[in-house]
Amino acid sequence: MTRTGDRAQRLPGTPVPTPVPGVPAGAAVTAVPSEPAGSAGATATDVHTAPSHRPTAADQRWDESLDLRLVPPALAAWAAAGTALDFSGRWVAVAVTLCVCAALGIMAAGRRVTYRRGTEGAGRRGGGGRMRTRWGGTVVAAALLCGAAGATAAALHGAEVRSGPVPGLGRDFARADVEVTVRSDPRRTRPQVRGDHSVPGSLLLDADVTRITAADGSVTRLSTPVLVMVSPGGAATRWERLLPSTGLRISGRLAPPRHEGERVAAVLRTDADEPPEVTREPTRTQRLAGSLRAGLREAANGLDADARALLPGLVVGDTSRVPPELHDAFRATDLTHLLAVSGANLSILLFLLIGPPSSALRSERRGLAPRLGISLRLTALTGGAVALAFVIVCRPEPSVLRAAACGLITLLAIGTGRRRSLIPALATAVLLLVLHDPWLARSYGFLLSVLATGALxxxxxxxxxxxxxxxxxxKLAEVLAAAGATQAVCAPVVVVLASRVSLVAIPCNLLAEFAVAPATVLGFAALAAAPVSMPAAETLATVAGWPVGWIASVARTGAALPGAEADWPGGWQGAALLAVITAVLVLSASRLARHPWICSAAALLLVLAVLRPVPLTRIMTGWPQPGWTFALCxxxxxxxMVLAAGEDAGVVVDTGPDPEPVDRCLRELGITRVPLLLLTHFHADHVRGLPGVLRGRExxxxxxxxxxxxxxxxxFVRRTAAAAHVPVGQAVPGERRRIGSLDWQVLWPPPAPAPPVPGSPVPAAPGAAPAATGTAAEFVTEEPNDSSLTLLVRTGGLSLLLLGDLEPPAQQGLLRVHPALPRVDVLKVAHHGSAYQDDALLHGLRPRLALISCGADNPYGHPAARTVGALRTAGARVLRTDTDGAIAVSGAGGGLTAVGRS
Structure with a gap:
């Protein structure tokens, strides 16, 4: 390109850029400036236009044959870095030496790179031919050298992690006093149910140990990455406010990382009972970024719950307010990428500056830059500043780094007036990032980001x-193609992580896509306005709340569909299977499109798989059988458990430890109304699934x-019920209730004992069996299992006894209080079939069916072989959820049947 006068002139043979549909906005701009930046003669039209060549069909065919020369070197560096992290320096040195020698040998062989002229269309563009490199020795040599570079970088980083005293102290589980520099925002893990109790989430921080004091008082200065795990405590809020670059003094216990080859040398465990001891305040840049993020959260305080939680997550990746059930909805619909700030956010910002994606490689410029008369070089500098600020405020997550690197490479091309090619830009970004941080080679987030961008x-x-x-x-074709392509290449990786496939991902992404851009732009506007005027920021946040609320509604609605997710084999074998099936479908799509009836039938099957109408599901699976009266989920x-109480209605007893399984079970049973929910006791494995019962049901x-x-x-129960406006009360001992043909009586626990009268006998100790008189008031317990609601149920000629988690003392008390307890048809065995059962109760009940609810491969050995043997000796048929799946019971007398879901 040369300049003559005020216009950029094209020499013969200079390639003319052509449009590529669907490319990100960061790749835009083609012409070189006609005047230096700031020149008086430069106008918006001058600096953003070139001769208005319209691309021909041949141009588009050439552009669609992508330049892939940098892809093998990038992949080689990626694979070598990810592999070398597991090996010692000696083996890596041998591999690097072999790669370098092989590359030098190939280059010494003098394989010449051949070129070929462009198509006839190139001649029509002024006699210039395009030059293309044929796959050959140069590419192989470059791949070998880049692989050697990636392995070297990984070996150096791995050696840095493994050096120093921290790894040894971690293996010894030693306590230490250390000083660290925080490298990330605190993030909270999800609460987990372990056994009968709930473990609250911990705070995790990435940090570098800069100083460590040993037990003998010796001090070592170093820089070793660790993961700080802060247990819950009274000062947790202070820990959550920490910013990257803050210096801390921590006393805690070191432990080895969970897996070999991680980027941390140890896990440093401490607690939040005391506020963090700050030794160095965060940098000014991090304080500014933290104030901007806090300002956005404050501006969003007036929004409804979903929008208040999602707006900071959508804009800057701040998911601290997103509740678990909303995060699960985003996961089920494959919308999680909206919460993990991705390159789309940066593309939207650059779109405002340099134009829409559809004109990314055209010579004409749109956006704010030409309207403001900004030259191309100044446009590139401005875009670079935007990308840098984006990384600082949104934090250097893998997808953010990938987007920023691609954006900076294309912006550099803008500033120098060179031709942009997006695949080489992506490959270069991958290569540079892997060499800078080899741990990205093992990041699933980085892999998904690169795959999605490559698909686009x-x-x-x-x-x-x-x-x-x-x-x-x-327009619709572009959106459909983008959603389908990204889902096709990313779904196998998701299978590795979650062993499931989302059947609603594409439609949910399509519906949410229209709201992402306005929500992001308005959110960033609120972020920028918050330090200047909070009322203005709140107004912008209110407007942004509308598209954000739409995104939340799409996620919740999609996740609520019965077939939103389908189980799939996990691991890389499952990923390979899904990839093969996807490839077959894609390759046969053109043929299938010629047969509309086949396409219509496939679409109908997909709709039925997502909606899963209960009658059709029952016909296909045989579960639950018609006329079922009781189901153990x-x-x-x-x-x-569920007791049938009329059409679409059921009395639910307990909810399990997780919302998803009980919600799925109720859907399969067709339960939309719950006239009563009984919680036998408050252990987490019986009540933590409460949100799943409340989801979409009356x-x-x-x-x-x-x-x-x-x-x-x-x-937790009171708080969750209050949020759903469901009244909570206590079951009255001895009460008897009826709904239609369903009748039940509360047999246990007994009423609380009356206050002792002076001179009367002392009540029994907690957990003890009642006195010989057998009165209910004499049994006192303060143990949750022994306070379980025990129900005697009769429905349609069927009798059931639901024992909750009663232990032997309470089981003996039940027999004493109700000595005439009748024989029952179905027994829900107490406490997941543990070994602690009262034999007299089991033999007295003589159930025909004994049902045990327990998890597969649970660490408690439930159900105990002794208990199963005792039940069978008593004449019961034993079914258990870990082997039989969900169990539905129907009929009575001689027609009593039980069918497992598996």
């Missing part, structure tokens, strides 16, 4: 063109046992 650059344009040829409007290591009331222990789980 390679598959999406071709699929979009195919859809347009079949009469699909161009498979919720893992916990309890959840729940009239909740009744619980009188003992409000554990207190944190009782508070």
């Amino acid at each position: 650059l390679t598959l999406a344009p071709r699929w979009s063109g195919a859809l347009r040829q079949r009469g699909i409007p161009p 498979d919720v893992g290591q916990g309890d959840a 729940v009239a009331a909740i009744r619980t046992t009188a003992l409000q222990e554990p207190a944190d789980q009782a508070a």
Whole structure:
């Protein structure tokens, strides 16, 4: 390119850029400035236009044959870095030496790179031919050298992690006093149910140990990465406010990382009972970024719950307010990438500056830059500043780094007036990032980001063109192709992580896509306005809340569909299977499109798989059988039961440890109304699934046992019920209730004993069996299991006894209080079939069916072989959820049947 006068002139043979549909906005701009930046003669038109060549069909065919020369070197560096992290320096040195020698040998052989002229269309563009490199020795040599570089970088980083005293102290589980520099925002893990109690989430921080004091008082200065795990405590809020670059002094216990080859040398465990001891304040840059993020959270305080939680996550990746159930909805619909700030956010910002994605490689410029008269070089500098600020405020997550690197490379091309090619830009970004941080080679987030971007650059344009040829409007074709391409390449990786496939991912992404750009732009506007004017920021946040609320509604609605997710084999074998099936479908798509009846049938099957109508599901699976009266849901290591109470209605007893399994079970049973929810006791494996029962159902009331222990789980039930506007009360001992043909009586626990009268006998100790008189008031317990609601149920000639988690003392007390307890048809065995059972009760009940709810491979050995043997000796048929799946019971007398879901 040379300049003559005020216009950029094209020399013969200079390639003319052509549009590539669906490319990100960061790649835009083609012409070189006609005047230096700031020149008086430069106008918006001068600096942003070139001769208005319209691309021909041949141009588009050439552009669609992508330049892939940098892809093998980038992949080689990626693979070598990820592999070398597991090996010692000696083996890496040998491998690097072999690669370098092989590359030098290839280069010494003098394989010449050949070129070929462009198509006839190139001659029509002024006699210039395009030059292309044929795959050959140069590419192989470059791949070997880049692989050697990646392995070297990984070996150096790995040696840095393994050096120093920290790894040894971790292996010894030693306590130490250390000084660290925080490298990330605190992030909270999800609460987990372990056994019968709930473990609150911990805080995790990435940090570098800079100083360590040993037991003998010796001090070592170093820089070793660790993961700081802060257990819950009274000062947790202070820990959550820490910013990157803050210096801390911590006393805690070191432990080895969970897996070999991690980027941390040890895990440093401490607690939040005391506020963090700050030794160095964060840098000014991090304080500014922290204030901007805090300002956005404050501006969003007036929004509804979903929008208040999602707006900071969508804009800057701050998910501290996102509740677990909303995060699960985003995961089920494959919208999680909206919460983990991705390159799309940066593309949207650059879109405002340099124009829409559809004109990314055209010579004409749109956006704010030409309207403001900004030259191309100044546009590149401005875009670079935006990318840098984006990384600082949104934190250097893998997808953010990938997007920033690609954006900076294309912006550099803008500033120098060179031709941009997006696949080489992506390959260069991958190569540079892997060499800078080899641990990215093992990051699933980085892998998904690169795959999604590559799909948008390679598959999406071709699929979009195919859809347009079949009469699909161009804009809709681009959106459909982009969503389909990214889902096709990312789904196998998701299978490795989650062993499931989302059947609603593409439609949910399409519906959410229209709201992402306005929500992001308005959110960033609120972020920028917050330090200047909070009322203005709140106004912008309010407007942004509308598209954000739409995104939340799409996620919740999609996740609520019965077939939103389908189980799939996990691991790389499952990923390979899904990839093969996807490839077969893609390759046969053109043939299938010629048969509309086949396409219509496939679409109908997909709709039925997502909606899963209960009648059709029952016909296909045989579960639950018609006329079922009782169902024991498979919720893992916990309890959840349903008593049929009319059409679409059921009385639910306990909810299991997790919302998803009980919700799925109720859907399969067709339960949309719950006239009563009974919680036998407050252990987490019986109540933590409560949000799943409340999800999309009409729940009239909740009744619980009188003992409000554990207190944190009782508070969880009250808090969750209050949020759903469901009243909570206590079941009255001895009460009897009826709904239609369903009748039940509360047999246990007994009423609380009356206050002792002076001179009367002392009540029994907690957990002890009642006195010989057998009166209910004489049994006192303060143990949650022994306070379980025990129900005697009769329905349609069928009798059931639901024992909750009663232990032997309470089981003996039940027999004493109800000595005439009748024989029952179905027994829900107490405490997941543990070995602690009262033989007299089991033999007295003589159940025909004994049902045990327990999780597969649970660490408690449930059910105990002794208990199963005793039940069979008593004449019972034993079914268990860990082997039989969910169990439905129907019939009575001689027609009593039980069918497992598995």
